[in-house]
């Protein structure tokens with residue numbers, strides 16, 4: 001269920017009415033949410049705050065969060081923040097049903113146990129779509145652990161356009177690009193379904209409809225972008241992402257560009273390249289289906305076909321003024337070696353190492 005916040009957060013009252021004590025998992029963005037903080041100061045339900053986690057959160061932080069949830073006898077969870085706050089809250093929800101204290105990574109290996117802990121998420125960026133997905137990431141012994149469970153999808157999502165008002169402009173641009181790339185990649189994914197393609201279409205159309213208002217910080221623009229990013233999250237919840245995301249993670253670690261910035265760097269090159277190489281289609285639905293899909297992406301962007309859509313994606317990138325990093329030859333090799341093979345399998349066109357190397361040369365300077 002999606003509830004949209006009015007200034008007085010009346011929408012929250014109904015959700016809180018049957019809760020005894022809430023674990024509020026929040027990052028530093030909470031202090032900028034003036035209206036939300038005012039609301040929290042007036043509600044009768046006690047809120048236990050938990051912020052003891054970092055970007056790329058650790059399993060150890062989840063263990064601490066579960067311990068606090070139990071010690072305080074909380075009966076529900078609210079997550080407020082970006083992707084890391086969502087990841088931590090999702091794992092606290094999932095693992096609080098497990099026996100023991102989670103030592104030695106025990107919960108990562110444990111058989112899932114159902115729990116009915118009410119879980120509300122309020123994203124403070126319009127990008128990750130994490131509030132709509134069954135995925136979470138935590139790190140244990142420096143190794144990334146992907147947690148996947150239908151049980152970690154928040155049953156209630158609170159969308160508040162005010163939460164986006166204080167974000168730095170670069171972060172707004174990058175998170176919007178992340179949402180757009182989720183929607184586009186999900187659309188062309190080999191795992192797409194009729195339902196996921198509807199979400200992708202709505203997300204792409206929403207991003208383009210609200211881009212100007214969002215970048216100019218209007219309420220309508222921010223609301224529209226939150227809904228678009230949420231729809232894109234629902235799309236990748238079904239399909240996962242594809243080559244653009246497989247290729248973009250290393251751009252962030254090598255050049256320090258934000259995740260969404262890295263994703264559009266890749267997708268603005270992948271889209272036109274795919275149009276030229278549909279004969280290498282590996283989607284079992286065939287080349288004709290892929291061509292129709294790429295045209296449908298173009299139309300969702302308000303264009304008449306895929307070629308115009310690919311041009312428009314590059315125009316968006318150029319218009320945002322996002323930098324194109326410069327790579328050395330050794331960095332190109334690092335990038336090729338660092339591509340995520342799991343996400344690559346979702347891509348509808350086969351990409352070998354030589355092709356990926358060539359693409360990186362188009363993506364970077």
Ligand SMILES: [Fe+2]
Nearest residue numbers: 178182259263
């Ligand atoms: Fe992403």
